[in-house]
Amino acid sequence: MSILAFVESNEGKMKKNSFEVISYARALANNLSNELTVLCFNVDNANGASTYGADKIINIRNKDLIEFKARDYADAINQVANKINSKIIVLGGSSNSKYLAPSLAIKFDAGYLSNVVSLPIKLDPFIVKRSTFSNKAFSENSINTDRKIIGLSTNSFGTNERKSNPEIIEQDISIKKTKLKVDSVEMFENKISIADADIVVSAGRGLKGPEHWGIIEELAKTLGAATACSKPVSDLGWRPHSEHVGQTGKPVSTNLYIAIGISGAIQHLAGVSSSKIKLVINTDPEAPFFKAADYGILGDAFDVVPRLNEKLKAFKAENN
Amino acid sequence: MRILVCISCVPDTTSKINFINDNKEFSKDGVQYVINPNDEFGLTRAMWIKEKDGSSIDIINVGTQSNEPILRKALAIGADKAYRINEDPKDSFRVAKLISNHILKNDYDLIIAGRESIDYNGCMVPGLIGEITNIDFLTNCVNLEIEDSKVKASREIEGGIEKVSCDLPIIIGSQKGLVEESDLKIPNMRGIMQARQKPLEVIEPESFSSHTSTLKYSKPEEKGDVRMINPENLDELIEILHKEEKII
Ligand SMILES: Cc1cc2nc3c(=O)[nH]c(=O)nc-3n(C[C@H](O)[C@H](O)[C@H](O)COP(=O)(O)OP(=O)(O)OC[C@H]3O[C@@H](n4cnc5c(N)ncnc54)[C@H](O)[C@@H]3O)c2cc1C
Ligand SMILES: Nc1ncnc2c1ncn2[C@@H]1O[C@H](COP(=O)(O)O)[C@@H](O)[C@H]1O
Numbered sequence: 001m002s003i004l005a006f007v008e009s010n011e012g013k014m015k016k017n018s019f020e021v022i023s024y025a026r027a028l029a030n031n032l033s034n035e036l037t038v039l040c041f042n043v044d045n046a047n048g049a050s051t052y053g054a055d056k057i058i059n060i061r062n063k064d065l066i067e068f069k070a071r072d073y074a075d076a077i078n079q080v081a082n083k084i085n086s087k088i089i090v091l092g093g094s095s096n097s098k099y100l101a102p103s104l105a106i107k108f109d110a111g112y113l114s115n116v117v118s119l120p121i122k123l124d125p126f127i128v129k130r131s132t133f134s135n136k137a138f139s140e141n142s143i144n145t146d147r148k149i150i151g152l153s154t155n156s157f158g159t160n161e162r163k164s165n166p167e168i169i170e171q172d173i174s175i176k177k178t179k180l181k182v183d184s185v186e187m188f189e190n191k192i193s194i195a196d197a198d199i200v201v202s203a204g205r206g207l208k209g210p211e212h213w214g215i216i217e218e219l220a221k222t223l224g225a226a227t228a229c230s231k232p233v234s235d236l237g238w239r240p241h242s243e244h245v246g247q248t249g250k251p252v253s254t255n256l257y258i259a260i261g262i263s264g265a266i267q268h269l270a271g272v273s274s275s276k277i278k279l280v281i282n283t284d285p286e287a288p289f290f291k292a293a294d295y296g297i298l299g300d301a302f303d304v305v306p307r308l309n310e311k312l313k314a315f316k317a318e319n320n
Numbered sequence: 321m322r323i324l325v326c327i328s329c330v331p332d333t334t335s336k337i338n339f340i341n342d343n344k345e346f347s348k349d350g351v352q353y354v355i356n357p358n359d360e361f362g363l364t365r366a367m368w369i370k371e372k373d374g375s376s377i378d379i380i381n382v383g384t385q386s387n388e389p390i391l392r393k394a395l396a397i398g399a400d401k402a403y404r405i406n407e408d409p410k411d412s413f414r415v416a417k418l419i420s421n422h423i424l425k426n427d428y429d430l431i432i433a434g435r436e437s438i439d440y441n442g443c444m445v446p447g448l449i450g451e452i453t454n455i456d457f458l459t460n461c462v463n464l465e466i467e468d469s470k471v472k473a474s475r476e477i478e479g480g481i482e483k484v485s486c487d488l489p490i491i492i493g494s495q496k497g498l499v500e501e502s503d504l505k506i507p508n509m510r511g512i513m514q515a516r517q518k519p520l521e522v523i524e525p526e527s528f529s530s531h532t533s534t535l536k537y538s539k540p541e542e543k544g545d546v547r548m549i550n551p552e553n554l555d556e557l558i559e560i561l562h563k564e565e566k567i568i
Contacts, residue, residue: 070447070457095478099459102416102447111413111531114442127535134438140535180456183472183483189418193479199330199567223568231501232391241462241497243478247333247438248496255561256567257546267333270438279557290546295560299551311554315568 002035002056003028003030004086006112008068008096012044015290016196017092019052021159024152026053031056032088038166041065041073041078046168053162056082058169064177067094067185071178074103079173081108087147093154094195096178110147117156131156131216134247134270154195155253155276162288177268191215192261194245196228199256204230204268206282206301210238215305222312228252230262246271260301281305321375321466321488322426323366325446326419326433327394328356329387333438338356339537346439346537353390358434362494365464366432366503367398374377375402375430380422382415384408395515396507402520411530414450418525423453428489430466435459435493443493450491458484459493 004179005025007018022038029036038054040046047061058080078102081089089108091097098114105112118129125142131153132139181295194200201220208215213227220227227243234244245252245271257275261282262268269292272278280293281304290296297304331351338347347430366377377399381387384406391402405418423431432493433446443459450457462481463474471490475482477498492498507515549557561568 012549070459071451074451089414093419094462098443099447102444103457104502105444105531106451108516112444113532114444125349132537133331133337134333134441136539137339137535138538138540142533144529144533144537145529145531178456180458180484180486183485185477185482186481187480191479195478218404235501244496256561256565270333277567292543293546294544294558296546296548297551297554297557298548304551304554306553311558312568315558319562 001032002037002084002086003088003090004031004037004077005047005054005090006039006097007049007204008092008094009040009043012042014043014048015094016039017094017154018049019159020155021090021092022049024157026160026162028088028090028150031119031121037084038088039077046170047166047198050164051161051165052159053164054253055164056164056169057166058171061170062172062175064175067182069178069180069182070096070100071319072102072175073100073182076173077104078107084150088177090148091149091150091151092278096147098151100168101149105107108147108149109145110149111143111145112149112151113141113143114151115153116150118152118252119300131274135273136270142276153253153257153274155274166167173279188242192226193222193223194226194228194243194252194254197254199223199225200228200254201225201253201256201258202230202243202262202272203227203233203260203262203301204262205232207233212302213239215302215309219258219305219309219312222309222316225258259289259293260305262289263287264292321369321373321429322433323369323375323430324423324428325359325363325366325377325379325394325399326431327359327363327379327381327391327436328437328439328445329353329381329383330356330391330437330439331563333357337445337539339539341538343536343538353387355390355394356434356437357437358438358493358495361496362407362432362434362492363394363397364499364503365494366430367505368499369430369466370398378403378426378428380405381418381498382407382409382525388436392515393507393522395518395520396511398511401518403523404520405523405525405527410534411532412442413448414528416445417452419445419447419529420452420476421526422523423449423455429469430488431455431491432494433491435461435495439483446491446493448515455491456486457491457493461494462497464492464498515546517521
């Protein structure tokens with residue numbers, strides 16, 4: 001039997017979260033004494049999956065799968081899963097994976113759980129832990145069907161290198177194309193997306209106005225970070241909606257989240273709390289965010305942020 | 321057009337999350353329920369269509385009787401008819417299948433759900449409905465224009481915007497951006513009065529097995545104390561991020 005891990009790619013390269021998905025699926029396959037097959041579409045060097053322990057890699061080459069389309073992707077994954085007789089499919093937690101997963105669940109006739117944060121606690125019944133109530137709680141859920149789909153929450157498992165020597169199968173398949181037509185994709189210019197970033201620099205109403213965002217962008221640039229903001233900041237039009245993070249905005253699950261002039265309201269925290277390390281810069285010692293933070297600096301953003309940026313620049317120059 | 325808006329009733333965003341009955345059940349004690357924020361954006365967008373072309377708006381919820389005041393609120397905002405499928409929702413597949421059965425018996429041109437509920441956080445129900453009913457689905461929808469059965473819509477993607485087109489019917493997963501926070505419709509007195517007379521039909525659920533079950537809950541571990549860094553000693557922070565956390 002084989003576990004099937006599907007990993008996303010972009011312009012021929014596996015996306016960053018792929019290695020976490022493969023590491024998780026490898027551990028799951030070991031628990032179940034199964035093989036691990038990694039599935040990707042149009043990847044230039046599919047052997048990358050061998051670093052994390054794939055037994056077999058299937059790389060589908062099909063021009064209709066270059067552009068992401070949820071139901072077409074689901075159709076292709078379903079075909080492969082059926083062909084290799086897989087009972088469990090593992091997907092990542094990106095917005096594209098979450099978009100295609102429900103379609104796949106119906107096609108593959110499987111029970112599906114999203115936001116999974118653990119390996120099975122029990123195999124029979126099959127029970128895993130998932131994050132729920134906007135990161136304010138966890139639940140233990142069973143998947144009761146014979147076939148299962150696991151949507152792994154980003155940054156919840158980590159990566160484990162484990163070199164393997166997989167068979168690589170390059171092939172084409174014919175897919176049933178859906179009617180939904182993608183007319184265009186516009187990427188924001190040279191910006192790192194919040195989902196892909198290792199570090200996110202986020203600022204709130206404490207910055208007082210859009211004209212003060214220069215220090216935030218400078219810091220983000222030094223750190224190679226994405227920029228984000230609190231909800232009122234985007235509602236006021238100081239920053240684009242795409243930067244709004246929190247319960248009603250984008251989720252953030254990054255390695256380092258720097259919150260500058262953000263009070264730490266419950267709705268904000270709900271969306272960012274699964275980030276590994278939180279650094280808070282705020283003038284108010286009573287700001288609720290300090291209670292949820294790992295590191296805190298009690299100080300004025302307009303003083304601290306430029307100085308921090310200078311020091312980081314010096315550090316980077318020295319260590320490169 | 322006939323529009324259906326799927327309404328999930330969720331604890332207000334400020335609610336304390338606690339569990340009872342050996343951590344098997346969410347404690348509703350003192351919790352205020354509201355229309356799921358993502359669904360509220362969708363309902364307002366549906367109202368704009370109705371105001372423009374006189375479309376009808378049905379709403380549907382899978383839930384218990386205690387949700388009825390929230391459904392009345394959606395009627396007061398301007399929906400025409402409510403359906404409640406009488407079941408405490410326990411499994412996204414069941415919820416989606418029950419709603420799909422209703423859709424298959426009715427001809428809707430546009431189905432609006434939220435991209436995600438803020439209690440279960442599944443991002444599942446509308447996508448499942450789309451596949452069960454074989455209707456195209458677009459999630460993270462931040463723009464929707466419909467003219468003569470032709471749809472042009474946008475999806476927010478990681479780092480950009482994707483524009484798509486298709487014919488009706490379609491299901492969308494709504495979120496902020498589809499309408500702005502300041503656009504959200506609030507019921508007025510007349511709406512509230514009218515809502516009392518509007519039909520709210522209760523449907524008994526069909527029986528079929530669920531795909532998943534929630535067995536118990538837990539809360540995240542308490543966070544350790546924050547480590548404060550003197551703003552005059554930022555070198556310490558850089559040292560920590562480099563040596564201890566290995567982030568830079
Ligand atoms: C249904 C609902 C959903 C919501 N969803 C979200 C969501 O998804 N995301 C979200 O962010 N919010 C959300 N909110 C809003 C949330 O409740 C807060 O209002 C919001 O997060 C506050 O934003 P803020 O921290 O930028 O502003 P404020 O609360 O005004 O905080 C500003 C902070 O800046 C500090 N400050 C001031 N001057 C300086 C300075 N010079 N240097 C450093 N610090 C300074 C202050 O001490 C204060 O702590 C939601 C609210 C509701 C009701
Ligand atoms: N019990 C329910 N009744 C009606 N609609 C629901 C229900 N649960 C979820 N939905 C719809 O599906 C969307 C996504 O929910 P979820 O899959 O739980 O993240 C919600 O925003 C609602 O529009």
